[in-house]
Amino acid sequence: MVEFDVIELDSDQPFCLDKTLSCGQAPRWHQENGWWYGVVADSAFKVRQDGDKLHYDGVGSDFISRYFCLDFDLWKVYDRLKDDVYAKRAMQENYGLRILNQDAWECMVFQMTVNRIRTKSSTDRITRISSRLGKKLNIDGKEYFTFPKPADIVNAGLPALKSCNISYFADNIMIAANKVLENPLWENEVNNADYDAAVSILSGFKGIKHRVAEWILLFAFKRYEAFPVDAHIRKIFEENYLKGHYFGTDTDDKFDEAVKDAASRKFGDYRGYALEYLFNTYRSQ
DNA sequence: AACCAGGTCATGA
């Protein structure tokens, strides 16, 4: 038996690798022989949980800790969720699910391609782009591909990008690649901006409006106050928290505001986490 | 074989 590197998880801190990687927040993870295999930024690696131990191979412990946000105190979230009946149930069902700290560029492109189209298709798009334009990596004799950097995409050109069968998203992705190339500090700018300003920066990319901007902030910038009201969340609130609200006369925007308000009151600054838990519970029904 | 999918953008009134 080969010995792999190990992280001893803090026994006070909930962490469930399976929940975290199977909830759909990040593309391109898959399970094989008890291991999760994935590519993050420039590295392919595998990881496996055995109780309080996290075995991994391919990257360093800092990388693992940062990606899975192992230092984040999840109890701050759970203390906030436990007083709400739906959120509490979602908390129990998804116990240990952590919001990842994804690579910002890949996350942005991924979220751009989620537009109204189910996540599986978006994942397939990211996979196709990677295998055509990304850099080849190897782990356990299997091939993996990085997600191409902005420069890789620009150098490959629009026809090559379009050949990945990513439909009309190709144009927006190319524009974003050029924009990021011109402003390599965009990530810092988002990180340093307050919430509304961060949303504005991201919304400045073609194909990203408020909603998608908030997804990106939640998954790649650790902004747990992000609360993107999408079709599913709208439905969850319709059927539970805002039951009886007749919103047929309201525009969607007004209803979305009502959803945001309710979420802020109930879950405070951890509403993004609440959203991920509620969504996952709803999705698995 | 139609129809739908975690949305955005460009139109038109």
Add this chain to the structure above:
DNA sequence: TCATGACATGGT
């Protein structure tokens, strides 16, 4: 500013 259709593809 508000409602409506187009967008390109894969899965049911």
